[in-house]
Amino acid sequence: MKAAERKAIDAALARFDPATRLVLLYGPDEAQAREIADRFTALLAPADDPMGRIDFDPGALAGDPAKLADEAAAVSMFGDRRLIRVDGAGDNCAAAVGALLGAPAAGNPVIMVGTASLKPSSALIKAATGSPLALVAQCFVLSGREAVDMVIEACARHGLKPSRQAAEALAAGFGAERGVLARELEKFALYLGATPDNARALEMEALAELGAAMAESDFDALVNAVAGGDSAEAQTQAAKLGRNGIIGIPQLRAVARRLMTLSELRRTIDTGRSAREAVEAARPPIFWKERDRISRQASTWTMPALRSGLSRLLEAERRIKLPGAASPELLTSRALLAVAHLARRSR
Template sequence: MKTIKGSIGRSVDDPDPKVRFYLFHGADEAQSSALGDRLAAALKASKQSVASGVLRGDPALLADEAGAIDMFGGSKVIVIQPAGEEILPAVEALLEAAAAESPVVAIAGKLGKTSGLLKVAESHPLALAHVSYELDARDAERLVVELARTEGLRAQPDVAASIASACANDRRMISQELAKYALYLDASPNAPKDLGSEALDAVGADLGGDFMGIADLALGGDVRRLSDALSRMDASGKEAIPVVRSLQRRLLMLAPIRARVDSGERIQSVMTSLGKSLFWKDKPMVERMLALWDSAGLARVSERAGTLERRLMRGDSPPAAEALGEELVAIARQARRG
């Protein structure tokens, strides 16, 4: 069935036990992923990932996995991300099965009106489909206020608007930024704090400078040019956090693309499908990064980048410029080793 506008929150927070397949699709994949997380939280379930490429070769596997009782007696949600038309036979088998112990969530990007997967999800009584549209400015501001509250932050409308704009209305970036403000202000749901312009000035997202270029040199394994760029940076280390955040933004962009490659798509086909969503000058560098890093490697770099940023913000690391340089050179050397 297709969700009615405004009803998706109720559908994932108080899920219908009869629904065994959820299709979250659309341009805002971060919102789709967040809905999958909310469903798992509502069911107090763990998430089990299944690659779409595996289902293409074994369509019966999905129904088997959904019908199996967890060996530890807990609940689980089976997640397919990214998902596309290749999982349709597996989904049809799931919906035709006699029973299912665990629901399945498929996270897809934009699907056309002729999509067989979308038609099944919208028409079958045991399925639910929801489209996640890109956030406009007003929706993004409301999201900032809502997510801030979960971090123990009270964000005024003007502050929320600034954060949404700095993050280009991107849900994942907004969530990351708010977590940083909560850390900076020592805020929590049990000890809420006001989020004002002072905090934004101190640790807000800095999108200026050629910081993305430096991050790209590290992920692209160009040790020589990276070392040269680091030598030209301000020795005070004031640019360290903006560079780390640029690295994180690039990782957020690469992760879902690399997941598609891991599921069986060719790098060249994935790059072609991105079209104008990726700046043409960035395409050769991004294609190189996809060849150098797998999903596990990108996840490790993301974790280390987050750890480094927290150390820089707390001031419990070596001089910022030194700590940043060591980490970026280590990333570049790992990229060269493949």
């Protein structure tokens, strides 16, 4: 991203101008574009407000270019501003963007993520570039040094101050997958008790202890058993991991990562898209061999059940860390069985 564009993005995230109708992010680094779009979405549409966000499919806008401008000008029954999100936009959305920026009024901001193939010369980009009502930024794949700097900035948002070695390790492991990096940093912040107002150092020891780089494949059987509601298989797989020295918190966090993924998919499904569509559109992409299984899981789980499951896992982790707590194996087993039970009830 060019320096001027980065400066404009940072300023908008710090203080969003209500006159801005469109934030358009595109370029070869789709992960960066989506990460920035997610930050704008969190800023303008709080997660606890189900009416605060509307998602549009690019195909729908191509067939009805006036739809975007109409929705941007619509007033909700409660009078609150709503955010409009469009992912995967291409040149087929150029007419819709032109209508949006040319409309006499628009109170609901649009956050749009373009496809990786878009260029400054593309019709969509031309439709937005130069308008005082639009903020347009092209996202390039980061160099090694830029990736480390990005990690340090992301850590700061979670109250973490990484050593250079830790920042380089995180950049090497997650630099291209910003969504995964953000979830890992949330766990580090929780573990270290860090907040933006109470920063904590993040050293290599913490990375090793939390197992951030541990291959997900080590936990696949356990995670799928729990998320699929198979209590007996979950116990078998937990015991198998235990015999290999993987007990307690690593198991809890592996399952928590799956529930977080399912939460993101469920949020998309609840906008009216199918589970398969949600899985296909997921970023970072879901491994193709797991797509059918995760699609089935996303179809059966509900958001209340997912929130309850994540709460149970976090509580188990908190208890494991307490002085004089019961054995990690026992606390982990109880939590995993409780989550598996939630999966069965959600069917």
